[in-house]
Amino acid sequence: MTTDSFTIRSIEAFCYRYPLATPVVTSFGKMLNRPAVFVRAVDEDGVEGWGEAWSNFPAPGAEHRARLVNEVLAPGLVGRKFDSPAQAFEVLSKGTEVLALQCGEPGPFAQAISGIDLALWDLSARRQRLPLWRLLGGQSRRIKVYASGINPGGAAQTAEAALARGHRALKLKVGFGAETDLANLAALRAIVGAGMLAADANQGWSVDQALEMLPRLAAFDLRWLEEPIRADRPREEWRRLQAAARMPIAAGENISSVEGFKDVLAEDVLGVVQPDIAKWGGLSACAGVARDILKAGKTFCPHYLGGGIGLLASAHLLAGIGGDGWLEVDANDNPLRDRFCGAVADVTDGTIVLGEEPGLGFTPDLSGIANYRSL
Structure with a gap:
């Protein structure tokens, strides 16, 4: 991969919230609106790049992450020259480790740094006049996608609308009681036919509850079961699930270190691994993780549930790394994504x-969402 040094002129985060008529529901809580923290980086030559920081939870967290970018992280980068986005990522990560520990906020710092990292990768690809997926080593610009975030209420209607938009693969949220979960899975399997169907429990079950559900889920030919138990449960519990499951187990959005991914790639528990580039690691860390996922013989599927810039960057990563995975595309109403x-x-x-235009191949015009801006 070629490098092209740049000097940062400015970095700025913009925070938005889109109010929802229908909340997005998970087993651990509801989203009453859709936040987005978009990050713009500009170098001394006037080349700009765009990224996004994960900001879904807690409810008031998006504004905090935007302020972390603008008031804590950006001042330490402006005027500095870097040989690559990865170098800036390392400077930010190492330089804020103690501060993040001191205030108990490794997550928000990692997410704010990820947003900056994605913007710098877009900027770097534009400087080199390459689409980001090519800069990452991609051979094909066509990738598979699936409709995600399907709520327990109105699941069939959401699924049918997704198929009408061109989708052929679905993922349902489960963890709302066996009766609701099984009825929705039956409906979605009928709708998608032989197409891909997965389920996401969002860490909603104990290991005993998950073990009780596994035989009942076997009838739906699931491509994977995602986060059936808490991400921080002992590895032995995950191994018990994998031994009993008739479908691959998936996780990764709540792994936040290279070492954490090395641990899960060294064992056979996860068949599908899902880093989230806006939540931890950006492209600087997650591109290498994604390559390691494929080397380990597992399926790489980038996790994503936010605004459009991070989704587009996730698409470029999947196209850049390759493999046979799917891109997660939220099926719920969100103009900050669309x-x-x-x-x-x-x-x-x-x-x-994906296109052949440099970088992400897209420059956002934020004027159309000015009325949703919250910071």
Whole structure:
């Protein structure tokens, strides 16, 4: 991979909230609105790049992450020259380790740093006049996608609407009681036919509850069962689940270190591994993790549930790394996603095709969402 040094002129985060008529529901809580923290980086030559920081929870957390970017992280980067985005990522990560520990906020710092990292990768690819997926080593710009975030209420209608938009693969949220979960899975399997169907419990079960559900889930030919138990449960509990499961177990969005991913890749528990580039690691850490996932013989599926810029960057990562995984595309109402996801908005027969334009191939016009800005 070639490098092209740059000097940072400015970094700025913009925070938005889109109010929801129908909340997004998970087993651990509801989202009453959709936040997005978009990050713009500009170098001394006037080249800009865009990224996004994960900001879904807690409810008031998006504004905090935007302020971390603007008031804590950006001042330490402005005027500095870097040889690569990865170098800036290392400087930010190492330089804030003690501060993040002191205030008990490794997560928010990692997410704010990820947003900056994604913006710098976009900027770097634009400088080199390469689409980001090519800069990451990609050979094909077509990737598979799946419709995600399907709520327990109105699941069939959401699934049918997703298929009408071109989707051929679905993921249902479960963890709302066996009767509701099984009825929704039956409905979605009928709707998607032989297409891919997965389920996500969002850490909602104990290991005993998960073991009780596994035989009942076997009838639906699930491509994977995601986070059936808490991400921090002992590895022995995860091994028990894998031994009893008739479908692959998936996780990764709540792993936040290279060492954590090395641990899960060294064992056979997870069949599908899902780092989230806006939540931890950006592209600087997660590109290497994604390559390691494929080397370990597992399926790489980037996790994502936010605004459009991070979704588009996740698409470029999947196309850049390759493999046979799917890109997660939220099926719920969110103009902060739809207006800014570029090629991801055009789903045809379960796939999207990225462009050959430099960087992300998309420059956001934020003027159209000015009324949603919260910081």
